[in-house]
Amino acid sequence: GAVVSQHPSWVICKSGTSVKIECRSLDFQATTMFWYRQFPKQSLMLMATSNEGSKATYEQGVEKDKFLINHASLTLSTLTVTSAHPEDSSFYICSARGRSGVETQYFGPGTRLLVL
Amino acid sequence: DAKTTQPPSMDCAEGRAANLPCNHSTISGNEYVYWYRQIHSQGPQYIIHGLKNNETNEMASLIITEDRKSSTLILPHATLRDTAVYYCIALLYNFNKFYFGSGTKLNVKP
Numbered sequence: 199g200a201v202v203s204q205h206p207s208w209v210i211c212k213s214g215t216s217v218k219i220e221c222r223s224l225d226f227q228a229t230t231m232f233w234y235r236q237f238p239k240q241s242l243m244l245m246a247t248s249n250e251g252s253k254a255t256y257e258q259g260v261e262k263d264k265f266l267i268n269h270a271s272l273t274l275s276t277l278t279v280t281s282a283h284p285e286d287s288s289f290y291i292c293s294a295r296g297r298s299g300v301e302t303q304y305f306g307p308g309t310r311l312l313v314l
Numbered sequence: 315d316a317k318t319t320q321p322p323s324m325d326c327a328e329g330r331a332a333n334l335p336c337n338h339s340t341i342s343g344n345e346y347v348y349w350y351r352q353i354h355s356q357g358p359q360y361i362i363h364g365l366k367n368n369e370t371n372e373m374a375s376l377i378i379t380e381d382r383k384s385s386t387l388i389l390p391h392a393t394l395r396d397t398a399v400y401y402c403i404a405l406l407y408n409f410n411k412f413y414f415g416s417g418t419k420l421n422v423k424p
Contacts, residue, residue, distance in 0.1 A: 202357075232411070241401075242358070242414040291357045293412075302348070303412060305357035 200226045202294050204306035211282055212314055218278045219309045221292030227272040228294035232303065233265070236289040248275050282313040318402045323419040326396075332389040334418050336402030339383040345405055347378060349387045351398040352417070358401065361387065392422045 201224040234242040248254040248269035266278040293303040319337040326332040350358040369376045375388040401417040
């Protein structure tokens with residue numbers, strides 16, 4: 199299957215700093231990428247959808263000014279958590295969807311964020 | 315998207331078949347059924363999807379009832395590495411968004 203990578207896999211930061219997470223589709227062009235957040239013992243929660251070259255669309259209740267998403271190319275999307283606080287500590291997962299056919303989403307391995 | 319209902323947990327003996335049910339009674343004619351699994355602290359892994367015919371690949375089989383109101387994911391010979399949360403999702407052919415439910419925690423025991 200298609201491969202999606204995320205970087206970094208782990209990040210620890212101080213409260214108030216910003217953290218950028220990269221999501222890359224390694225062997226296919228991703229017209230659409232998605233960002234999810236998962237708290238311990240909970241299911242994945244969709245945060246936003248990003249299409250290459252256009253603004254991301256955010257799910258209800260997700261602050262777009264806090265979670266900045268950029269999808270500048272067909273293989274890269276970034277999520278920046280601005281002014282991170284301890285309550286932003288979570289497991290962030292991206293997925294990517296290709297261009298044609300009955301498309302499946304392929305997920306990255308996730309990034310664990312701990313804000314101190 | 316159609317709502318899906320899955321049992322919260324199931325046990326299976328190693329080497330035996332694991333049959334994971336999913337109810338999607340409000341599914342529409344052009345909604346596919348997707349199955350993913352998430353092993354602890356990893357991103358979800360695609361398993362299989364189908365529309366109305368049964369499907370099989372190297373990982374699993376998907377059996378969809380004739381009325382499409384439910385489906386079963388079958389892992390033919392479960393191993394300890396199949397211990398994970400399994401998610402059943404119903405959505406339109408080219409619709410973007412996956413909304414994950416609670417899934418079924420499959421515990422494969424020696």
